[in-house]
Amino acid sequence: MTMRLAKRMQQVEDSAFLTALDKAETVEGMISFAAGMPAPELFPVEAIIRSNTKTLEDEARYALQYGPVEGHPLLNTILTKRMADKNVAGTEENILVTSGSQQALDFVGKVFIDEGDAVIVENPTYLGALSAFNPYMPRYVAVEMDEEGMIIEELERALRENPNAKFIYTIPDFQNPTGRQLSLERRKKMLELSNKYNVPIVEDAPYTDLCFEGEQLPPLKALDDKGLVIYLGTLSKIFCPAFRIGWIFAEKELISRFVAIKVGADLQTSLLLQRQSANFLKGFDMASHIQKIRDLYRSRRDVMLRAIEAYMPEDVTYTRPKGGLFIWVGFPPDITGEGLVETFIEEKVLAIPGETFFTSPPGRCYFRLNYSFMPEKEIDEGIRRLANVIKAMR
């Protein structure tokens, strides 16, 4: 039978490309700069085993059951404390625990976007945010960036031309895919514009703690005294992805709407994982752990930057991130990108083609390179392979 699907499914890209990339990850000898995976050698395995086992030994009948929609109370308290440490004031009622921050992005789409609504995004922006928003059929308004993040004059123009925009979506720290950090001055100006045009800001902050050079800047939410900012947090990059613990921090009234959406979407995030995360975080020195992650990622970034300098043609451009997981590489105009990812895969190196991060074709060939996942030797070798492919095309 041919089933009649919802109109929104025309906006939802086929999963074939993604599945192909997933499959390629597991090919023997593949060097992957594709996914944004944290370094698995830093997962605090012993501490996780201890807290997981203790949770089940102490309170299995509770922890294996259904739980409250808004999140496990102890976890909500710990997350509220984490927000307070970033100078974001609030209570447990300002938080909804989500299944990773990807789910928070889906909820943002669901709560805000009607078909045709303008949504302001960075150009380029996180492809997962586009996947989350696309089913709600927004009209994207993409704002140009430079090394300091969104260009404020461009943002103001976008707001002036789209005064009914539903929100501004930004990753202020070490943006995905570019690795750029929004400057403090621009954070303040973005908030002023948000207030002036009455358009909320969705602040996606997965990499904020992974600042390994320069100053860690305050989240937009810490500068927000009008309740304009919807902050999305996650433990995936500082603890581990498989616990799927994310959260939305926002005004109480708005959180209650997100809670209503959470019920229909998946009832609740696993109480077991929430309880285990809470037990883990209670006894773990997260600050030292984050420092270890920063040190490792700084080294890996350095190796990747040096390899790019050493092997890539001079007219290749690239960002120099001060944190996070990604370097954004732009190839010269004579490299069209046609079939490039397939050639890379033949050479056993994987990276995400830039066009997936744009809301309209960028007119230039970019790639996003992840440096957090691979050991240094593979980073060097992988960049050499990428460079060889590019050189062979000239």
Place this chain on the structure above:
Amino acid sequence: MTMRLAKRMQQVEDSAFLTALDKAETVEGMISFAAGMPAPELFPVEAIIRSNTKTLEDEARYALQYGPVEGHPLLNTILTKRMADKNVAGTEENILVTSGSQQALDFVGKVFIDEGDAVIVENPTYLGALSAFNPYMPRYVAVEMDEEGMIIEELERALRENPNAKFIYTIPDFQNPTGRQLSLERRKKMLELSNKYNVPIVEDAPYTDLCFEGEQLPPLKALDDKGLVIYLGTLSKIFCPAFRIGWIFAEKELISRFVAIKVGADLQTSLLLQRQSANFLKGFDMASHIQKIRDLYRSRRDVMLRAIEAYMPEDVTYTRPKGGLFIWVGFPPDITGEGLVETFIEEKVLAIPGETFFTSPPGRCYFRLNYSFMPEKEIDEGIRRLANVIKAMR
């Protein structure tokens, strides 16, 4: 600031009532027939601790990482085998693992429903399905039931009057909230109608294995040779809810569309929980475990039925489920239901008011009573309390 939300949020009920019920659950001395919670004393805790620990000891770096969208390969294989045991043929490509079957319901809404589309449901139907579908703004066509499930003539009328209906949503086994089972003859007729009108069936099957009296009937999917049925399964009721393992079993092409939705919705279900579930299921005698659950729930149902007979006024109606978790009680017309749930809570007994399961006011006061969660003594006492409230109203 006042934020402008999407139009769909007008269809999403406030979470306050639910949160209040959640809170009431934890009041000291409360007897709860409200949630559909499995008996926690049957959770296979020792085996879970063993398989969870083993997973982390053997392969933490893999299991704590991001994983494939469609599900962990070993878990998909085990679930495919479970489907084969129910005479449902297919391969791993027919399955998408979801975060509980609640997420599958949300995905069904997202993939199929455009605003105003007719969706055919049982009258009454699972409130969680309504929560999942509501944000996509369908128009519900509710089909009357009797003791054998949806009345087929009524279903045909609904299809004739709504030939563009997107799907028929049914819980054929021990329906939530009524506990009714769709008869074999009606299963066949429902499939014929689905085929005749080219309207797929969404078969929600959380309670299928919990058949403790009479014959376990084949799933609609086992009788479906045209790819008309989208089967939703879950481990929540036979293993435990906190692992949040559900799945969609359907035609390969349709699964690939669901996979595309899963990426945007939450990337993937926790790889850790998937890996641990797979390891658990590999070594566990699920058949004996299910038999234990059946025996316990049969006893608890018997206690609840006997208590209803003993304490309730004669003109109270109720179903006699042969499986599952719920009895559906109807109060006589002089009991309006106004303020009744609050009075029950004062008497320290909790049940879900019937109107939440209807798409339009039922014109009679019903309650859904769960018997799986409470020990026998509390079941007896709780029904006595409910009955005393009703008697005091006359």
